[in-house]
Amino acid sequence: MVVIFTYGDAGVAADNQPGVCEEKTAAVQTSDLPIGEMVSQMLGLEERCADTGLYEYRLSKLYISAREYAKAAASIIQGLEVESTYEKELSLARGDIHLHQHNYQEAASEYQSVVEHFPDWYAGHDKLGFALFAQGQNEKAIASLSRSVKLEQTPGSYRTLVLAYYLTGQFEASTDALDRAYSLNEAILADRDPMV
16 A cells, blocks of 8 residues: 655635535545556546645655656646645655665755745655754754644654664663654664664
């Protein structure tokens, strides 16, 4: 099963078909279908749900998972051209294209732009922190991830904090971050990297 993780789109209806597009695109994203079939099903919703921002965002996330990065970028551009409430998610997805390709410096640059435009949104800080961590910039990653968990505590942010703190020799802080991650999601016990 492929589950496409998205930020901030729960509970907001699409403009063209309130509720219907949100429900149908979410069902495609969480289905057990192969990624190619998920993309095909999402494209089948285009006539009903296009030009909502939500549709373009969710389609871009599927394209990223399918490694169709040019199509993902085109979907993001299309989504940003319409007036919607999904500007921050679409902007974040631009960084996700680079992150998925392990182009961490480019991803960090895109996420930095998200943080500058949406400073009170945890997801931008979380993704920026991860991209910085992936480049070995652990102190900067800790600063960004700490801001993220102040805005909204998520197990993912704490997971990366565990690793960044550990690599900077801050073992007590690393253990505290692991405790916080565990309190939010016990599945962290099965995640080899922070547990080691």
